[in-house]
Amino acid sequence: MSIMDQDVVIIGAGVVGAAIAREISRYDLKVCVIEKEEDVCSGTSKANSAIVHAGFDAKPGSVKAKYNLEGNLMMGQLSKDLDFEFKQNGSMVLCFDEADRPALDELYQRGLDNGVQGLEIITGDEARKIEPNISDEVVAAMIARTGGIVCPFGLTIALAENAADNGVSFKFNTEVQNIVKIDGGYKVATNNEEITTKYIVNAAGVYADVIHNMVSSQKIHITPRKGDYMLMDKEVGGLVSHTIFQLPGKYGKGILVTPTVHGNLLAGPTAVDVDDKECTATTAEELADVSMKANKSVKNVPFRQTITSFSGLRAHEDGDDFIIGECSDAEGFFDAAGIESPGLTSAPAIGAELAKEIAEKAGAQEKSDWNGYRKGIPHVSQLSFEERAELIKQNPAYGTIICRCEEISEGEIVDAINRTLGAKSMDGIKRRTRAGMGRCQAGFCTPRTIEILARELGIKPDEVCKNRPGSELIVGD
Numbered sequence: 308m309s310i311m312d313q314d315v316v317i318i319g320a321g322v323v324g325a326a327i328a329r330e331i332s333r334y335d336l337k338v339c340v341i342e343k344e345e346d347v348c349s350g351t352s353k354a355n356s357a358i359v360h361a362g363f364d365a366k367p368g369s370v371k372a373k374y375n376l377e378g379n380l381m382m383g384q385l386s387k388d389l390d391f392e393f394k395q396n397g398s399m400v401l402c403f404d405e406a407d408r409p410a411l412d413e414l415y416q417r418g419l420d421n422g423v424q425g426l427e428i429i430t431g432d433e434a435r436k437i438e439p440n441i442s443d444e445v446v447a448a449m450i451a452r453t454g455g456i457v458c459p460f461g462l463t464i465a466l467a468e469n470a471a472d473n474g475v476s477f478k479f480n481t482e483v484q485n486i487v488k489i490d491g492g493y494k495v496a497t498n499n500e501e502i503t504t505k506y507i508v509n510a511a512g513v514y515a516d517v518i519h520n521m522v523s524s525q526k527i528h529i530t531p532r533k534g535d536y537m538l539m540d541k542e543v544g545g546l547v548s549h550t551i552f553q554l555p556g557k558y559g560k561g562i563l564v565t566p567t568v569h570g571n572l573l574a575g576p577t578a579v580d581v582d583d584k585e586c587t588a589t590t591a592e593e594l595a596d597v598s599m600k601a602n603k604s605v606k607n608v609p610f611r612q613t614i615t616s617f618s619g620l621r622a623h624e625d626g627d628d629f630i631i632g633e634c635s636d637a638e639g640f641f642d643a644a645g646i647e648s649p650g651l652t653s654a655p656a657i658g659a660e661l662a663k664e665i666a667e668k669a670g671a672q673e674k675s676d677w678n679g680y681r682k683g684i685p686h687v688s689q690l691s692f693e694e695r696a697e698l699i700k701q702n703p704a705y706g707t708i709i710c711r712c713e714e715i716s717e718g719e720i721v722d723a724i725n726r727t728l729g730a731k732s733m734d735g736i737k738r739r740t741r742a743g744m745g746r747c748q749a750g751f752c753t754p755r756t757i758e759i760l761a762r763e764l765g766i767k768p769d770e771v772c773k774n775r776p777g778s779e780l781i782v783g784d
Contacts, residue, residue: 311492313339313504315665318483318495318518320344321352322459322651323643324510325466326658332473333662333679334671340467340475341497343482345775346735347728348463350512352651353738354536354587354619356563356576358550359455360649361398363418363426370629372421375649377656379453385655389469390683391461392568398454398550399438401604402447410554415449425452440546440605454550458568459651460738461683466658468727469681473674477728480776483511486521492639493522506639506665513584513622515644519630522637527630527644531584531620534576535593537601540612540746544570551604562600564608569741574601574608576619587618614746621647631657632664641665684722684740688714709759710752712745717759724763731764733757734774753780 315331317324320342328340344350359382365372386393402411411428418426427450434448435441441448471477478499485496492505509518516529550565564574577593594616601608624630624645634640641664643657666673687695687705698718699706705718723730723739730736733743736756743749743756757780761768769781 311503311505313337313502314669314671315339315506315508316341316493316495316502316504317508317510319350319510319512319515320347320467320477320479321350321510321512322348322463322466322654323646323657324508325463325470326654327508327510327643327661328470328475328658329466329473330658330662331665332470332475333673333677334666334669335674336666336669336671338475339502340470340477341481341483341495341502342477342479345479345732345772346730346738347467347477348460348738349734349774351620351622351646352459352463354617355459355534355621355651356536356565356573356648357457357459357567358398358563358565358649358651359393359395359457360652361418361426361451361454362421362423362649362652363400363414363449363451364555365421365649367417367420370631371649371653374629374631374653374656376422378649378653379455381655381659382455382457382652386457388679389465389681391465392458393455393462394457394568395453395455396549396566398451398552399434399441400449400451400552400554401434401441401445402554403442403444403603405446407554408447411447411449414554418449418451423451423453426450438547438549438551440607441551442604442606450549456550456565456568457651462651462654464728464739465681465683469679471727472681473677483518486518488522488637505669506641508641508643508661508665510643510646512646513620515622515642515646516624519634519642519644522640523634524636525634528625529645530580530623530625531582531586532623532647533579533581533586533618533620535589535597535616535618536573536575537594537597537610537613537616538567539572539574539609540614541570543609543612544572546572546608547605553600553604562597562604564601564605569744572609574598574610580623581620584620587620589616589618615748623647629653629657631661633668639668684719684726686719686740687716709755710740710742710745712747713741715740715742715752720756720759721763724760730760732772732774732778733760733780736760757781
């Protein structure tokens with residue numbers, strides 16, 4: 308067998324790719340992650356509902372059902388080990404018509420069949436005692452106490468940082484152009500270099516079909532399913548405390564209304580199948596659909612307090628289930644494809660299983676010095692007066708507020724740039740610190756953030772990008 312550049316190449320640095328990378332970093336293997344964007348968490352993982360699903364929705368016996376439940380059970384401990392924000396706020400599924408009661412009962416039974424704990428069907432009046440702002444039309448509801456909310460950026464970045472700290476290398480702005488089977492493995496041709504590897508993990512999101520079809524005669528097809536969202540100000544974040552769902556329909560779980568872990572209120576997503584795998588533009592029509600359907604669940608959703616709208620793509624595979632595991636006609640090639648909802652919840656469990664499977668196949672041993680812990684960026688706004696004073700005493704940069712809306716200090720931004728897999732763009736700063744995510748949506752903090760990025764990276768201000776190369780914010784004097 309020829310000598311390979313890598314033992315394992317993971318394609319895609321979203322939440323699933325990062326989870327696989329973190330889990331496989333436990334083993335004595337040479338691993339790299341290839342990502343076509345400039346940072347982790349740049350695709351589906353950055354634009355979703357941020358829900359940790361309880362697991363009642365997936366069809367019993369499906370791959371989705373298995374990983375949803377396992378991932379849900381892992382999330383609490385993982386948030387402590389990797390220091391990201393997670394809250395088990397519970398979810399509520401609303402039924403608006405007595406005629407739909409059988410569908411609610413069926414959903415409840417499906418949850419029981421999947422092994423979900425803490426499910427209960429309650430009356431509309433009982434639901435309104437818990438959530439006073441839900442619709443007067445609600446006749447019954449199902450409570451799922453193990454449902455939760457998470458920061459999708461925080462989760463993905465934490466997984467990737469921990470993987471990198473344990474020896475996994477990341478190659479950004481690197482796009483796979485072709486994969487060829489060679490003796491003992493594969494040759495991966497990218498826009499930057501050719502990489503040889505014994506094993507490949509395909510975690511390429513909406514492009515997972517393109518990658519899979521390069522090596523397998525058993526073709527798969529992924530449709531990008533676009534979902535628009537509306538994010539409202541923290542002033543109205545307490546409108547509901549649970550994640551509020553409607554009974555699922557043909558295209559999924561429908562429009563939800565939920566608090567976020569950061570205290571905002573979120574409504575969405577729509578479900579529109581598109582052809583373009585990069586189509587993330589919102590439309591007035593789809594946002595109006597979000598508004599109309601959200602108001603069916605919750606009275607007087609304060610959409611006038613919307614601070615931003617955004618859109619994300621879900622990777623919907625024609626078989627309507629996750630495709631996980633080694634490809635039957637391409638030895639050493641492992642899929643994590645068709646990952647749509649509940650993909651965020653399922654990611655830790657998918658990562659654990661695929662890593663174990665690959666390590667067993669490779670005959671790899673666990674590292675004795677593997678470190679499963681990671682500490683996040685300290686957020687001065689969440690510290691007590693005494694803790695903040697001590698931090699500023701150690702580093703005065705934590706006393707200079709750059710983003711007033713979210714109370715983000717210069718010290719936090721500098722930390723985000725200089726830590727493992729540090730931010731290289733404005734979006735990278737935003738996802739790690741929330742600078743620019745507040746009410747003014749970066750209207751005031753952008754110039755100072757550009758200055759800090761340029762200074763810390765040793766580049767000119769007009770070289771600072773919003774995200775990928777070519778997205779520079781300053782053009783000319």
